[in-house]
Amino acid sequence: MPMTDNSAAKTGAATEGARARDRLALLTADNASVPLPAGVQAVTAILLAALLIALPWLGLGYRFLSIAITTLYTAIGLYGLGLQFGQAGIMSVGHAALMGVGAYASAILSVQLGLGFWTSLPFAMALSAIVGGVIGLPTLRVGGQHYIIITFCFCALFVIVLTNGGTFTGSATGLDVGSVTPLPGINFDKLSNNYYLVLAALFLALAATYLIGISRYGRTLRAIRENEQLARSVGINVDLHKLGVLMVSGLFAGLAGVLQLYYLRHISPTLFGAFPSLYLALMVMLGGARYLYGPLIGAVIVNFLPEVLNLDPVDSRIAYGVCLLLVILLLPGGVAAGIKNIYCALAGGFDRQGGGLNGRA
Amino acid sequence: MAALEVRGLRKQFGGVVALNGIDLDIDTDRVVGIVGPNGSGKTTLFNVVTGVHPATGGTVSWQGQDITNIGAHRIARKRLVRTFQQAMSFPGLTVDENVRIAWEQGRRGGSRWASPGMILDFVGLAPLGKAIAGSLPFGSLRRLGLAVALGVSPELLLLDEPGAGLNDSEAQAFAAVIAQLPPQGIGVCLIDHDMDMMSELCDRLIVLDFGTKIAEGPPAEVLADPKVREVYLGPDKKAALS
Numbered sequence: 362m363p364m365t366d367n368s369a370a371k372t373g374a375a376t377e378g379a380r381a382r383d384r385l386a387l388l389t390a391d392n393a394s395v396p397l398p399a400g401v402q403a404v405t406a407i408l409l410a411a412l413l414i415a416l417p418w419l420g421l422g423y424r425f426l427s428i429a430i431t432t433l434y435t436a437i438g439l440y441g442l443g444l445q446f447g448q449a450g451i452m453s454v455g456h457a458a459l460m461g462v463g464a465y466a467s468a469i470l471s472v473q474l475g476l477g478f479w480t481s482l483p484f485a486m487a488l489s490a491i492v493g494g495v496i497g498l499p500t501l502r503v504g505g506q507h508y509i510i511i512t513f514c515f516c517a518l519f520v521i522v523l524t525n526g527g528t529f530t531g532s533a534t535g536l537d538v539g540s541v542t543p544l545p546g547i548n549f550d551k552l553s554n555n556y557y558l559v560l561a562a563l564f565l566a567l568a569a570t571y572l573i574g575i576s577r578y579g580r581t582l583r584a585i586r587e588n589e590q591l592a593r594s595v596g597i598n599v600d601l602h603k604l605g606v607l608m609v610s611g612l613f614a615g616l617a618g619v620l621q622l623y624y625l626r627h628i629s630p631t632l633f634g635a636f637p638s639l640y641l642a643l644m645v646m647l648g649g650a651r652y653l654y655g656p657l658i659g660a661v662i663v664n665f666l667p668e669v670l671n672l673d674p675v676d677s678r679i680a681y682g683v684c685l686l687l688v689i690l691l692l693p694g695g696v697a698a699g700i701k702n703i704y705c706a707l708a709g710g711f712d713r714q715g716g717g718l719n720g721r722a
Numbered sequence: 723m724a725a726l727e728v729r730g731l732r733k734q735f736g737g738v739v740a741l742n743g744i745d746l747d748i749d750t751d752r753v754v755g756i757v758g759p760n761g762s763g764k765t766t767l768f769n770v771v772t773g774v775h776p777a778t779g780g781t782v783s784w785q786g787q788d789i790t791n792i793g794a795h796r797i798a799r800k801r802l803v804r805t806f807q808q809a810m811s812f813p814g815l816t817v818d819e820n821v822r823i824a825w826e827q828g829r830r831g832g833s834r835w836a837s838p839g840m841i842l843d844f845v846g847l848a849p850l851g852k853a854i855a856g857s858l859p860f861g862s863l864r865r866l867g868l869a870v871a872l873g874v875s876p877e878l879l880l881l882d883e884p885g886a887g888l889n890d891s892e893a894q895a896f897a898a899v900i901a902q903l904p905p906q907g908i909g910v911c912l913i914d915h916d917m918d919m920m921s922e923l924c925d926r927l928i929v930l931d932f933g934t935k936i937a938e939g940p941p942a943e944v945l946a947d948p949k950v951r952e953v954y955l956g957p958d959k960k961a962a963l964s
Binding site: 393395577580581583584586587588590591592593594595596597598599 | 772774793794795796798799803804806810811812813814815816819822823824826827828830852854870871873874
């Protein structure tokens with residue numbers, strides 16, 4: 362026998378006036394946990410994939426394509442950060458260093474043992490995952506802010522170690538590698554082929570993120586993010602899952618790092634220091650860590666903004682700061698949240714489903 | 723042998739002795755109430771039994787296994803589940819997702835619920851499935867807390883002040899749901915201050931004061947106990963004078 366539900370009736374019968382009052386709040390709200398209809402998701406995915414695949418044929422030029430490659434491998438790293446921050450709620454400001462672990466592992470394997478792109482990739486990813494887990498060990502004892510400081514320290518330490526690593530790490534000059542070992546009929550020296558290599562990896566990252574998001578594993582991570590104590594009390598092994606997600610994040614970072622290495626063909630410690638790390642944190646917050654396309658949107662904004670607005674590096678840092686403030690104040694869920702809310706408001710789909718735009722109506 | 727056996731349980735926070743050697747036997751076929759003044763150790767008892775805080779001394783055993791200090795998530799997986807005094811949820815997620823998370827954890831070794839939706843039906847939250855938990859009114863949030871705990875397929879449910887903050891009709895509706903649990907094989911042990919509700923709902927009452935058990939038995943008997951009356955009403959002046 363279900364109990365009588367006064368509150369349900371009250372919520373269901375929200376007045377039109379209250380709806381109007383809440384409309385602005387709804388546009389800026391974070392509604393990542395309310396799924397869009399499957400058809401909309403599929404159409405978005407197909408359109409986006411088509412656009413990304415067609416990009417090299419749009420005649421936008423060499424420079425544009427170079428920035429696009431940078432954007433995509435950065436986005437792959439961001440999907441790891443999106444997973445640990447967006448889903449599990451563990452922020453890192455040393456994520457570039459984790460990409461650096463992958464990049465340097467691959468470069469050192471190439472220089473010392475002559476391993477190519479394909480053979481060194483699994484080792485580099487595995488090492489990034491292990492390092493991610495080891496840095497994560499302190500999070501089991503301390504809260505989120507402390508972990509952020511730990512990641513920052515790791516980042517600084519990593520650069521110091523690389524800079525003083527002698528010929529093994531190439532010191533401040535860094536290391537060089539050859540091009541990606543060609544597959545039959547595909548030579549990755551050609552820029553567009555390199556683009557498709559990175560794009561394929563991005564699709565893998567997107568697919569993995571999507572599958573994790575809708576899986577029981579994703580729900581478990583969100584439970585930990587939302588209420589650690591309650592998560593434990595329903596039987597979730599919080600410590601194990603935290604370490605696990607940091608290792609998965611490390612896998613993504615390692616993949617991104619190796620792609621970065623083989624695109625640039627030369628890496629040096631400054632690529633993986635404090636500023637690149639902070640940019641990654643900025644991108645994931647700007648785009649919206651909890652949304653499937655949030656990290657990609659963040660990467661596009663940060664990588665293309667200086668190009669589109671013709672900003673020099675100093676100006677662009679100021680612009681990023683302003684963007685971040687605006688997003689935190691107006692769109693706590695990131696740009697992706699804003700896009701989703703605008704779509705929902707236009708389509709009115711959620712009202713019809715009876716949950717209100719995001720259940721707050 | 724009772725399902726939950728607590729022997730000589732002690733908990734100290736620095737110099738404060740919150741639990742001073744508690745012995746309890748709780749079975750899963752009835753409703754047991756724990757009462758006592760504020761600070762008597764009721765919530766601490768739940769926290770130590772369910773592994774939220776480590777015990778300073780004593781043992782807790784559940785279905786014959788020692789579960790003292792084995793960790794909160796392992797205890798929950800053994801189907802000894804608790805709710806919290808502050809109505810807790812995963813606030814940023816939908817009601818559906820809240821219950822599904824618990825249900826998926828409780829599914830290991832078979833759930834008593836075929837789907838999370840059954841739990842929402844049972845507590846009367848089905849119409850609010852798509853709502854964000856953090857936006858629920860308080861009464862619904864309390865019910866969600868119960869739904870999440872039930873999702874784990876508990877054999878014994880420890881409810882920490884499930885009626886706190888509810889109005890009379892909400893509290894009565896809540897009591898009606900709780901009363902349905904023992905016949906379905908879900909034992910209930912609850913803390914509450916509402917003596918009318920407790921004496922109606924509980925088969926047995928346990929009274930705590932300063933971290934020790936001062937009385938135990940059927941509600942009518944316990945509430946007539948002079949020691950219990952003294953704790954609740956203050957020392958009897960006439961008795962003190964004579």
